[in-house]
Amino acid sequence: MKKEDKHKSEVINLNAVKKYYYMGDNVVKAVDGINLRVKKGDFIAVMGPSGSGKSTVMNLIGNLDVPTHGDIYLGGENTSYFSESDLAELRGKRVGFIFQQFNLIPNLTVKENVMLPMDFQGVSKQEREEIARELLSKVGLGDRIDFYPNQLSGGQQQRVAIARSLANDPDVILADEPTGNLDTKTGEKVISFLKALNKEGKTVIIVTHDLYVAKHAKVIYWLKDGKVEKKTRKRK
């Protein structure tokens, strides 16, 4: 592979990123100099105990948060100089979030929940409907599209969230403890969905403290005190 191609295939690049919080005279170093490169098609887990900075890393990767030092490249573009509205567009298009608590909008139906991210990107109504139906049948909920989230089980809600994360066909799926609120069996099902997506070529990043979940990833970043303690690669 040529160097240029390699650069192109780089979906995310965190370059010496720090996130400090200043509280009076104290400095809280949530993230303290992290380098992280994610290539297209990677399946990465970010592991670490609570307080290790993994949530902050996830927010930084997802462009929900901005670093105090260092640069973040998304699809080769440095996001440091992006405006709020550009960042919003970027995460809407390139990143699909999956949360521990599913975070569906309770007042919208399953289908509308999946349509909402496309709405923000100005996708036509007809297309939104079509894609939403398609994605929901892919996660096995084609018969529940007009249900409201509270009419579904936790596992089903998380599958809706997976469908929603795919709405704008993003480069990266960013999952924060996606199985944290699910029983083992349902959790496995969710993981298998993520694995299948990865096989289809989607980049998947899971933030978790559960080694069992992390083991599915190809690469595991171990975080401690805001730094990468070690990086392990799964053998083929």
Add this chain to the structure above:
Amino acid sequence: MISTEAVKYSLRNLKQRKARSFFTLLSIFMGITTIFIFISFGLGLYAYIGELSGSSSADKVLIMSKGSGLAGLDTAFGLTKDEVKAVENVPGVFEATGSYFKAAEVEYRDEQIYTLIGSYDPKVPLVMEIFGIQQSEGRMLKPGDEKHILVGYNYQVKDKIFPDALDVNSKINVNDVDFKVVGFLEEIGNPQDDAQVFVTNDFMEEMYDENLSYNWVVAKVDLKNIDEVKEKIEKTLRKERDLEEGKEDFFVQTFDEMIEGYSSALDIVIGFVVLIALISVLVSAVNTANTMITSVIERIKEIGVIKSIGAKNKTILGIFLFESSFLGFVAGVIGVLLGWGLSALGGAILNNVGYGFLQPSFSPWLFVGCIAFATITGAISGVFPAYKASKINPVDALRYE
């Protein structure tokens, strides 16, 4: 600014918080209803005054007692025949004529009522002409009419004044004198004026031997110099009545001044009431802002989620502004419909009790204006909460429980 799913999201939020949305609506539409009612009646009154001033009376000057209004009920005041003559001799005055007014007991088929008997000179009927009042049936008075009487509109309506309706040629008794009705006046629109009766000045003088004096006087003057002529009339009367300037017991007013006086009085009354209603809308705007702030706080986490899936700050701003404007709009529609119903009902009741001149007038602009005003009020109330919502940090919001 916002599209389908976002609109659905907003509307369902309002629906889900039914009670709160309802009370917010209530607080806005009560103010809007009040504004609508008073402006519709105000417009009706302006139209009524407009009709009066539309009559060709610009060349008329009225002289009356300082204390009393139109009816000229002030018995302490009166202009003598000589004084009216003096007015007539003022250069620029073409003719002048007065009206007597007395309390009257009117009897018809053993039923009595109390009203006013007025008079005018059929040769110089300026008193009737000034307001453009004509007969609705029969005829006006003629010079030399004796024991002939012209009566108000309401006499020809059954059960309005007397149980039986009167006709032309009906016989009535006024202050122990028998009269024959020769005509009915047009409807003036209030029960006092529509119950008055009129005879000629000559016959009034015959009925009352005592020293009668005119309760009000109308002069027809040269329109080109009307203000100058008015001043001259004042001067002449001061001299006649031996009064110092500034201590007159009468006042002279051109017809246009009188109409202006009515409309500026109306301006003040309507303006004051509408101001109070506006304050109530202002209070409701604060209430709406409070509702919206609560709604923002309740939805902090949702706002974080919506931002994480690609909503821009301005999208969030749009969602919340839409919600508060929509509340305002709905309140405006309810307020206007309610106001319309109540004004129409009020107008019908007033008409029924004889105040036909006090009627609401519904201009399309009143509907549009009130609804637009409510919507804008809602929008403005939402600005601060929506701005706050849009500035919420998604990281903090997602962590919020």
